[in-house]
Structure formats: structure tokens, C-alpha cells
Amino acid sequence: MADSPNCDLKSLSPLQLFERVTEQGEKVRALKAGKAPKDEIDAAVKMLLSLKLSYKTTTGQDYQAGLPPKDLVLINNGTTKEENEDFVDPWTVQTSNAKGVDYDKLIVRFGSSKIDTDLINRIERATGKKPHHFLRRGIFFSHRDMDQILDAYENKKSFYLYTGRGPSSQAMHIGHFNTFMFTKWLQEVFDVPLVIQLTDDEKYLWKDLTTEKAYEYAKENAKDIIACGFDVNKTFIFSDLDYLGASTGFYKNIVKVQKHVTFNQVKGIFGFTDSDCIGKISFPAIQAAPSFSSSFPQIFNGKENIQCLIPCGIDQDPYFRMTRDVAPRIGLPKPALLHSVFFPALQGAQTKMSSSDPNSSIFLTDTPKQIKTKINKHAFSGGRDTIEEHRKYGGNCDVDVSFMYLTFFLEDDDRLEQLKQAYTSGELLTGELKKVLIETLQPLVAAHQERRKQVTDEMVQQFMTPRKLAFEF
Ligand code: TRP
Secondary structure, three states: OOOOOOOOHHHOOHHHHHHHHHHHHHHHHHHHHOOOOHHHHHHHHHHHHHHHHHHHHHHOOOOEOOEOOHHHOOOOOOOOOOOOOOEEOOOOEEOOOOOOOOHHHHHHHHOOEEOOHHHHHHHHHHHOOOOOHHHHOOOEEEEEOHHHHHHHHHOOOOEEEEEEEOOOOOOOEHHHHHHHHHHHHHHHHHOOOEEEEEOHHHHHHHOOOOHHHHHHHHHHHHHHHHHOOOOOOOEEEEEHHHHHHHOOOHHHHHHHHHHOOOHHHHHHHHOOOOOOOHHHHHHHHHHHHHHOHHHOHHHHOOOOOOEEEEEEEHHHHHHHHHHHHHHHHHOOOOOEEEEEOOOEEOOEEEEEOOOOOHHHOOEOOOOHHHHHHHHHHHOOOOOOOOHHHHHHHOOOOOOOHHHHHHHHHOOOHHHHHHHHHHHHHOOOOHHHHHHHHHHHHHHHHHHHHHHHHOOOHHHHHHHOOOOOOOOOO
16 A cells, blocks of 8 residues: 555544554564564564554454444455345345345444434424335435434535436336435425436446447436426436536546545455456546535535435445545545335345346336236245135235335325235235236326426436526525
8 A cells, every 4th residue: 555654544544544454464464474574573563553553543443354444344345245145235236035135234234324213203303294105114224324414404504415326228117216206205305405416427337338328328317317306496417427527526526535545445345356447446436426515516606515415225335435434534524325225126125126137127118018917927926825825824025026016105004004914814815916016006107107208308408407506505
């Protein structure tokens, strides 16, 4: 590492310190193995002890080899992954459990906090609105610093929302729709600006796409996002390929982040290797930058200290752990986060819906007939093998994908509870449960398609033009 051993250890982040201790430990071992002169070994050991002490002072935890500081657990370098453990990163979600990822464990591993009843009640008090069913049902289940957002909000200090979408294909699925609908709810109850990043650059780097195609998908996806009903006066949607060159603030924040994150760190957080292209290696800085209000001078009047709240799938957390780690070192506030569970694939909650596998997903472009066929054919059932057994033992809602989807889409709490009881007792059969889901989704998707048809290229242009929004800063 380029840092000299005498550089001020206090200026290092917990993760940097962790890496320094690890490296120094390796150095000591190498010196000993190579039978280096005693004074050289002694000096290295002394350095190791002082690094460990700084680590303890900074993090409040003892250094433990292989166990990074709590806020920054490495999840994707293979070495920390145990057999049978859930695997979660921005590109892969895999678990061997049919109920899906163990989210309580993930909270511990990621070092985030659970969204508990207290927090939900506080959101209700602050906004005066009934909490969204995604909060009540644990679909948004984890957070970082949401209490700070509420503290500030109660003191009349505003914040802004940031979310995004990787435009990997034309079609968005109903899982994406969900996150955007929740974001829309947040925007409405708090009445704050929203920025939406379309990472066409990311998809160009990771997929077999031309920049033109990725940009085209970004614009197509923008139509779906607009069709969710966002207010053009309060929302800015941008393509990275466009906005990076157009903004005076965005690129500045990118280079600030780039200067403060080492290759070692992104390797640890994202599992990049020496053979990944340098575009991928530097991309996390581009997803980090919108977390800082100075990336949008036209909206925030050049202010750089407006707090940011990011609703996202928990798989995006690695990006924002990195962002939160660098923020204080570049003198900017850490973004707060609200994490959602994954939207399960039709085949079962072992993995998430993916736009690239048509049979795993229900798309916003699907016809009523396609929706019906996909659910009947592919939705994993928690029902029994025969009607007799089902009546006798009942179905299992915990693994039944149709039931899981209903928890996302059926807003009526009483109806959902009735269905749960009837299915569990065996009174309701799998085919009947699927029918309820089909009848819930068909009108919802059709209504979306109707709204999307009304979205014109001019409207897309309006949403994507850098401009001041209807807020004073
Ligand atoms: N990387 C995300 C994806 O592939 C897109 C994204 C960019 C995002 N910025 C975000 C998602 C902020 C949530 C929050 O879908």
C-alpha cells in the first residue's frame, strides 16, 4: 500500500485500518519465515501492535483476523463465505433455504439495523400517514441511520431521496415496480426531492451491450419509472452516460470518492479481481456520487450537506457501505438507507427475479394470458402433492411463491390474513391461491401499461433535463 507507515493513523477509516493491520501481520509473518534480522522483526511487530491499538481505539472492537469492522463486513471475496451461507452481492443472490435468505442474519453480517415497530411508529408520527404495507410487512426490513433522517425531519430539516435502476433490458419486472412504488410513497409522505440514477454505464461494463443500446434501455426504463406516477416538478431522472458530462458537480464527487478508495477495498467489498476491467473497478464511485447533494447543484443550490436517504434492495448495500465509509473523509454526510428483501423468482425464494430469465419473472409488459400461464406453470407451491393431503395437512405459506407475491401486492391486511389461514388449514387449494394472485396482478400490470402508453418522449426529456425542482434550498 502506498501509505507510509508514519502517516496519521487517525485519518484512516475502520476498513483502511483493518487492511493495514492485516498487511502488517502478513509482513511480520513473512519476515519471521524469511529469518530476517531481529531488529527488523521487532520494528515490524511494534508497528503491528500500534496499528492494532489504533484499530481498537477507532472501532471499539479488538482486531480479529478475517473479521472486518462491523459496518463493513466483506461478503464477496469467497474467503469469508461459509458453506450453506446465503450469498448476497449486487450480482448474485443465492440461498439453499426455500423460505429465502435469512434476513435477520444478513442484518448482523452487514451490520445494519432492523426496521422495528418503534421505528415504524416513529415514521407514522413524523408523517401523520399510515405506514406503507412494505414497512408493516417487513418487506423493507433493514436500515442505516433512518432515525437521523427522522430527527432532522422533525426539526424541519429537509433531505432528499436517491434510488436507481440498472437498465439491462427493455423490460422491467414487477419487483422493480415495487421499489419504485415504495419510493413514490416516501416522496409523497415526506414531500422531498428525488433523484433516480439509470446506470447505463454499469450495464455497458457488465453486459454484452453497446453504449447506444444501454442508453436506449435507460430511456425506455425511464418511461416505466415515469408511469409509476412521479411528479416531474420533484423528480430528476438521469442517465450516467448523459449526466456525467453535463454536470459540474457530479464528476467532482466521483473523483473525490475515487481518491479515497483503494483497489484493495473494492476487491474486498465487491470481489473484483486483477482481470476485471478498470471500468468496473471504478464504477462504485459513480453509484456513490448521487448520495451527495453537491452532485446536483441545480437542485440543491450548490449546498453540499443535504442528507440523502436511499431506498434500495439489500443487494445494493455494498456500494453504500463503501460510500458511508468514504463520506466523512471527503467531508460529506453519510447517506441513510432503507433496505428491502429481494423479490423472489417464480421458481422459489432461493434466488431473486431476474430480467434476463423470462420464466423467473413477471414483466410489466406481460399480457394477462402470460401472467396467468407463468403463475400457473412456474410459481413454486407450498401446497401438498394431492388434494387429500392438502386438505389434511394444509399448505406452507413460508415457501409458497404465490403467497409471497400477495404479501407484496395485496394491500388489504385482513384479506391477506384470511388467505393465509385458509391456505395453512388446507381449506384453500394452490390453484385457488394462484387464481387470487393472477387476479390481483393482471389489472395492476394492465393499468401500468395504460399509464406507460401516455408517457411521451417529451415527458422523458423533461424528467431527464437537469433543472431546479419545486424546492428551495
Ligand atoms: N446498480 C443498480 C442496479 O443494477 C442501479 C442503482 C444505481 C441503484 N444507483 C442506485 C439502485 C441506488 C438502488 C439505489 O439495479
